[in-house]
Amino acid sequence: xxxxxxxxxxxxxxxxxxxxxxxxxxxxxxxxxxxxxxxxxxxxxxxxxxxxxxxxxxxxxxxxxxxxxxxxxxxxxxxxxxxxxxxxxxxxxxxxxxxxxxxxxxxxxxxxxxxxxxxxxxxxxxxxxxxxxxxxxxxxxxxxxxxxxxxxxxxxxxxxxxxxxxxxxxxxxxxxxxxxxxxxxxxxxxxxxxxxxxxxxxxxxxxxxxxxxxxxxxxxxxxxxxxxxxxxxxxxxxxxxxxxxxxxxxxxxxxxxxxxxxxxxxxxxxxxxxxxxxxxxxxxxxxxxxxxxxxxxxxxxxxxxxxxxxxxxxxxxxxxxxxxxxxxxxxxxxxxxxxxxxxxxxxxxxxxxxxxxxxxxxxxxxxxxxxxxxxxxxxxxxxxxxxxxxxxxxxxxxxxxxxxxxxxxxxxxxxxxxxxxxxxxxxxxxxxxxxxxxxxxxxxxxxxxxxxxxxxxxx
Numbered sequence: 001x002x003x004x005x006x007x008x009x010x011x012x013x014x015x016x017x018x019x020x021x022x023x024x025x026x027x028x029x030x031x032x033x034x035x036x037x038x039x040x041x042x043x044x045x046x047x048x049x050x051x052x053x054x055x056x057x058x059x060x061x062x063x064x065x066x067x068x069x070x071x072x073x074x075x076x077x078x079x080x081x082x083x084x085x086x087x088x089x090x091x092x093x094x095x096x097x098x099x100x101x102x103x104x105x106x107x108x109x110x111x112x113x114x115x116x117x118x119x120x121x122x123x124x125x126x127x128x129x130x131x132x133x134x135x136x137x138x139x140x141x142x143x144x145x146x147x148x149x150x151x152x153x154x155x156x157x158x159x160x161x162x163x164x165x166x167x168x169x170x171x172x173x174x175x176x177x178x179x180x181x182x183x184x185x186x187x188x189x190x191x192x193x194x195x196x197x198x199x200x201x202x203x204x205x206x207x208x209x210x211x212x213x214x215x216x217x218x219x220x221x222x223x224x225x226x227x228x229x230x231x232x233x234x235x236x237x238x239x240x241x242x243x244x245x246x247x248x249x250x251x252x253x254x255x256x257x258x259x260x261x262x263x264x265x266x267x268x269x270x271x272x273x274x275x276x277x278x279x280x281x282x283x284x285x286x287x288x289x290x291x292x293x294x295x296x297x298x299x300x301x302x303x304x305x306x307x308x309x310x311x312x313x314x315x316x317x318x319x320x321x322x323x324x325x326x327x328x329x330x331x332x333x334x335x336x337x338x339x340x341x342x343x344x345x346x347x348x349x350x351x352x353x354x355x356x357x358x359x360x361x362x363x364x365x366x367x368x369x370x371x372x373x374x375x376x377x378x379x380x381x382x383x384x385x386x387x388x389x390x391x392x393x394x395x396x397x398x399x400x401x402x403x404x405x406x407x408x409x410x411x412x413x414x415x416x417x418x419x420x421x422x423x424x425x426x427x428x429x430x431x432x433x434x435x436x437x438x439x440x441x442x443x444x445x446x447x448x449x450x451x452x453x454x455x456x457x458x459x
């Protein structure tokens with residue numbers, strides 16, 4: 001019975017051009033977002049590859065008096081683009097993609113300039129993920145808000161009941177139709193971006209994205225149908241659905257961000273750098289000044305080589321001291337970096353637990369994680385970049401201290417930076433709560449629709 005109702009519903013929505021308008025709107029938005037994202041991906045990929053080649057060539061042809069001078073000259077490393085990073089850019093527009101490597105200073109990722117456009121600041125760049133997360137629910141609400149109320153006002157609901165249909169079969173037929181339309185819209189929107197990615201090892205992530213976004217869109221289909229059954233008229237249904245959209249997509253995300261910032265405020269970068277410089281100078285605990293550390297190091301090295309003065313050493317003590325300073329500075333940076341990371345994670349936890357009340361926050365978290373643009377991926381890359389930076393400086397200082405390859409031969413032997421992102425299983429372990437949120441809201445929306453089949457008004 002409900003398949004017959006689904007076919008009848010299809011003729012009704014097609015007759016008043018609702019489906020055509022909705023499909024066209026979805027495809028236009030998705031097409032613009034996909035075209036812009038794919039173009040941006042190619043441009044950024046070319047720029048980063050060119051920059052990597054340029055800085056590598058400069059490094060290998062470097063003329064420096066000694067390896068430590070070369071360490072001061074340094075180089076740059078760039079965060080590689082993930083295959084899906086332009087499907088959902090996540091935090092990348094704000095966290096940067098380049099890091100300078102040089103002696104004595106541990107740089108953070110260079111933050112790109114922000115566009116002053118108000119729309120960008122409010123919603124971010126127009127990416128396929130933005131369309132599916134923000135605008136797709138509105139289109140689904142527009143498709144479903146009058147589905148049941150128009151049956152009541154036109155009198156066709158009574159006719160169907162007289163002919164033997166039940167409210168349950170009517171609502172199931174409508175749900176079947178709108179879920180099929182939703183799946184078609186979703187797949188068409190994603191196919192505009194994903195075909196070029198299927199050969200780049202991203203297929204498991206793409207399949208998980210399709211399942212996640214399908215569950216997310218299903219929630220709005222079910223809620224749209226449910227409110228259409230409980231509302232007195234179409235205007236009330238549309239008003240309630242718009243209120244849900246505003247609450248989930250505007251109010252709760254802003255509230256979560258503001259709450260996290262208020263509860264766990266981050267110190268300014270100058271304040272942190274001042275504490276780091278002071279800790280390097282006077283010691284992590286404030287009672288171990290640099291001069292005392294240098295004196296202990298000198299005494300230990302002299303005892304190791306059984307000589308009485310640095311001039312008698314068969315190694316370069318200045319280079320050994322420089323590397324010891326680097327090692328100590330790294331301990332300081334790790335200490336304060338861990339404090340900043342803990343504050344950021346506490347801020348993110350506010351949104352992380354709020355996903356149970358907001359499926360938009362849930363799908364946003366899952367989408368960024370699968371596309372490799374969330375905070376966890378940024379932190380993972382930063383740790384890899386810092387390890388490479390420390391190896392880079394240590395290798396140069398050790399070459400100066402203990403001899404070996406020098407000059408361009410040494411620089412050419414320096415390994416290039418290579419980054420391996422975390423495995424899919426590791427990514428998914430941190431997304432169990434957002435996935436649970438989507439599942440719970442899907443169950444809740446289906447339950448509400450089933451309940452309304454027993455109590456929905458027929459007039």
